[in-house]
Amino acid sequence: MIDVKNLTYQAGNKKILHGASFNLVPGEMMAVIGANGAGKSTLLKLLCREMEPTSGSIKFNNRDIESYSIHDMAMLRAVLTQHNTVSVMFTVKELVMMGRYPHFENRPSAHDMEVVKKTMLETGITHLSSRNYNTLSGGEQQRVQLARVIAQIYDRPNAFLFLDEPTNGLDLLYQQQILQLARNMANRGYIVISILHDINFASQYADQILILKNGKTVAFGAPLEVINCENIHEAFNIKVKLMECEDFKCPLVIPSGLMV
Numbered sequence: 160m161i162d163v164k165n166l167t168y169q170a171g172n173k174k175i176l177h178g179a180s181f182n183l184v185p186g187e188m189m190a191v192i193g194a195n196g197a198g199k200s201t202l203l204k205l206l207c208r209e210m211e212p213t214s215g216s217i218k219f220n221n222r223d224i225e226s227y228s229i230h231d232m233a234m235l236r237a238v239l240t241q242h243n244t245v246s247v248m249f250t251v252k253e254l255v256m257m258g259r260y261p262h263f264e265n266r267p268s269a270h271d272m273e274v275v276k277k278t279m280l281e282t283g284i285t286h287l288s289s290r291n292y293n294t295l296s297g298g299e300q301q302r303v304q305l306a307r308v309i310a311q312i313y314d315r316p317n318a319f320l321f322l323d324e325p326t327n328g329l330d331l332l333y334q335q336q337i338l339q340l341a342r343n344m345a346n347r348g349y350i351v352i353s354i355l356h357d358i359n360f361a362s363q364y365a366d367q368i369l370i371l372k373n374g375k376t377v378a379f380g381a382p383l384e385v386i387n388c389e390n391i392h393e394a395f396n397i398k399v400k401l402m403e404c405e406d407f408k409c410p411l412v413i414p415s416g417l418m419v
């Protein structure tokens with residue numbers, strides 16, 4: 160369970176995040192959407208404990224996150240960041256094994272190797288196993304990175320998966336594959352939080368959506384409750400039209416011009 164209350168982050172005089180509050184239960188996927196500079200990455204960094212909040216609280220499974228050791232945090236949450244350049248030559252299998260580093264000291268156990276094998280199978284990258292990671296396409300690399308973070312928490316059913324714009328730079332097929340893999344993790348009981356730029360992907364894949372603008376919460380709730388013209392105007396400063404679509408949890412959002 161993740162319980163966030165009144166989370167605020169300030170840099171100098173600038174409030175970057177103001178009083179964000181939400182809670183998520185196992186099996187839920189939350190998308191964080193909002194315009195550039197809305198505070199999405201700041202929120203994710205606070206959740207990862209990469210930065211400390213100015214005020215407010217974050218509880219993971221009913222415990223303040225500060226009470227977890229660094230090792231416990233590595234067992235509890237895995238993070239897919241945006242920039243994953245690898246300067247040394249690693250095979251795909253070696254890179255996915257990095258996700259298991261918090262689980263062993265010198266050598267991976269048979270269990271670690273089994274987890275890497277299963278994760279590669281589930282993310283559809285087994286055929287790339289011996290390839291040099293740096294020779295893969297952007298979409299293939301993103302799937303390998305996702306396999307790495309899934310391997311980190313594969314055998315931790317109460318864990319969380321945090322994704323920072325995981326579909327960035329990917330074609331439509333890879334975008335769908337990455338989000339489906341994230342959705343599958345939520346369906347297995349993990350809590351997944353993903354920053355997304357595409358509102359329609361957010362409403363298609365997420366159970367909850369947090370909409371931010373200038374660090375403030377515009378809305379938090381199920382796609383049907385929060386995806387409407389008013390909230391999208393408010394958050395993105397654009398006009399939109401809504402179109403009913405059978406397979407979506409809420410109407411499709413179609414940009415229809417700038418606000419005057």
Ligand SMILES: Nc1ncnc2c1ncn2[C@@H]1O[C@H](COP(=O)(O)OP(=O)(O)OP(=O)(O)O)[C@@H](O)[C@H]1O
Pocket residue numbers: 170173175193194195196197198199200201202
């Ligand atoms: N340490 C800092 N000092 C001053 N301003 C900061 C600091 N960190 C972030 N900001 C500002 O806070 C705002 C929110 O940044 P953040 O990276 O969280 O936005 P975002 O919603 O992830 O944006 P994007 O969609 O462009 O990635 C931005 O205007 C950014 O310039």
